[in-house]
Amino acid sequence: MTADRTGPSTTAARGVAAEADFATALDVAAAIAALSPSSHNCQPWAVAWARTTAARAATARALAPPALTGPAASPTEVPVHPVHLVLALDNRRRLRALPALHVEMLVSCGAYWRLLLRALAAQGWGADGLRLAPGGLLEPPGEAWPWPGPGPANWPRSLAPLCVARLRYDAGDAARAEDLPALRATAGARRTHRAPYRPEPLAPDLLERLEGERPAGGIAVRHLTTDADRAALADFVARHAGRDFSHGPAWRETHSYLRFSEADAVARGDGFTLGELFGPLSWPHERALRSALAPATMRALRHVGYPRLLARQLAAVVRPTPALTVMSLTGTRPPTLADGVRAGARVADYWLYATGEGLVLHPISAVLQHEAPRRLLEDRFRIKGRAFFLSRIGRPATEFPAFPRSHRRSAGAALRTI
Template identity: 55%
Template sequence: MTSPQAPTPRTSSAERRSSFEHALREAADVAALSPSSHNCQPWGVAWPTSRSARQAAAQLVGEALDGTSSGESGTDESATDEYVILALDRERRLTSLPAHAVEMLISCGAYLQILLRSLALQGWSTDLIRFFDPLSDERTSGIPSAGRPLGDAWPPLWSPLCAVRLRRTDESSGRLAELRDTALARRTNRGPYRSEGLDPSVLAGLCAPSAGAAEGADVTVRHLVTDGERAAFADLVARHGGRDFSHQRAWRETHSFLRRDEAEAAARGDGFALGQLFGPMSGPRRQLLRAALAPTTMRVLRHAGYPRLLARQLALVARPTPAIVAMSLAETAPGLEATVRGGAHLAEYWMRATEAGLALHPVSVVLQHDDVRTELQDRLGLTGRTFFVSRLGRPLTQFPRSPRRVDARGVRVI
């Protein structure tokens, strides 16, 4: 007589979501190490868990537009989908220059890429990404309003950027620790780099196709390695690199992210201390720099040519750098999806560079003013909209890592 087989155990909705919550928290810890302008970390992630929130998220990614939601009727016990919604936190964004609108989306895209990579390494693969059209209207699109995609529980200062559907694959690679180590090692290094050229095969490897949010990103990467190209770039920096210091509103905003010391930066979890900008220094030099960089002091010193002096010093650092990397989006006026995916591509590039022992130092000032960016693109033959320019090389000194917010501040359960 054959004994009846025991029924196959089923994973309950509560068990599945507990597993996903752990994976999401782990992923958010790693993604929090993503680069962002001024280390402002302008991102937020919503995880819908209530029935109504999951139904809204399912509609946002294109599911069940007839009003029913996959996994939320009678089959919730066996559903394997989870959703996250990426948002721009308007409370944390930079606003002093029009170009900051692009920079904020690039920062959010970098965060999304590392978040999705971290989830994939824990067995949650990206199945679908749907970006929001800022001009969409619920009455015509049939989906919840992009302004408050999950209803009244949605944080009022968050602007939704995209919804992601993830599916459990049970193919965890166990390499999350490696990704975390790379993210921890990745940092902006403003010090001198070795002067010897970089292997072309290494540079080519940095541009290999990527998965996740970076998949399909229409980004052109140029490595400026000839003497003529690097000299032209250094000349632009020498002539225009002081623009931010002399722009009162922009410098006031930048200075608001400058913390008194490493302890204050760590406590606040954002911004930067002087050591993270200029490397190790003595106490007296730190006090002198703090006084010289104050907005009131800068307003006086700009009449004495101090911003031009700072620009020439930056150019002297840039000129011997073995490579300058420039990334451009295909369109001169890129949309939201193209820009966020561009940020994802940047994150993938920077992580690969870190793994290869290379460091980056973005020189954003040549992109933050349209006339300077246009001159840069014309002089170096860069097409579309250049959104990232950085020194690239092997550093001679190590710089401290910038602080980060605890992941719980960036993940909202709805």
């Protein structure tokens, strides 16, 4: 890939888009998309750029019939050759301990994809063809994309394709696109904030803007703001979140993403440090937490209520939060793999808009990762469809430096060519 810069060259601006121009734009977009949220900061996404003749032909066939078709170029326009990208789930990086974690992997990939496409569009590279893979929400996608005809011969077996897109450069679109530096700044400011929030209510008109159309694209957004609903949700977390801590395989997987030194976090480029979870810690406190969070400790103490204690501590943070966000799939029944990817795009847009308004989020996924608590939550709070995202939202009571952003892999680590 080429060096970072904020837009395609003047050659592309005249209508003749070269591969070098797109390579630059992709580098810029990937650096922004790499800041997307993901469960356990596992970053399970990958993007393949079809550059060989065979790969371009395979991706073009996969787009027929395209879900989106852009307007035809006028006879006087200089034709711009399209580029094809494939979003994939990297099976080497996905969480596996619980079936519901597959949904979180789709949401994580969808959020990354949305931010990548927004950053490309901000440089004039808009998608005029898009097709999502078939399959059910809980069905792991196959290693082979269901291409009409042969797929790319060098497709990595560890990658499960989720979506293929065709992009073209348009100088007019670039002039009208969202501001790229602003998008980069907002993505950089976004982070999970697990500390207490300021107690004052959020303005109703702000919540309405966050909700958008109801529902949009088969995804509903609901805010719980009444005293009764917030108290009931905190009680629900206290009662059910302990299951996540007491489930042996799930907690061992979670623990495997804890990084106990800054150097380890930097080297691995994923997971989270104790400082990211709990804020600044003294050395004795950090040592005590290491012992308390160890899988052996969880296994030994789960019979005396230790997971319930941790759940109550989480509930104590939830209780005073001014608002809670619930997103759910209300479209296809049963939900599809495509719904999961679209859900991630909705999460990305919501979180970035909230960040731009000075708000922070803290997802509470523990009560959604097990089937029985999730269904109880949907019934208790009259959630339409399948809930896939539950989060605190508010204004931070502590400054951002107290909770640093998680370390990430290099932006280019998710990119490959086929």
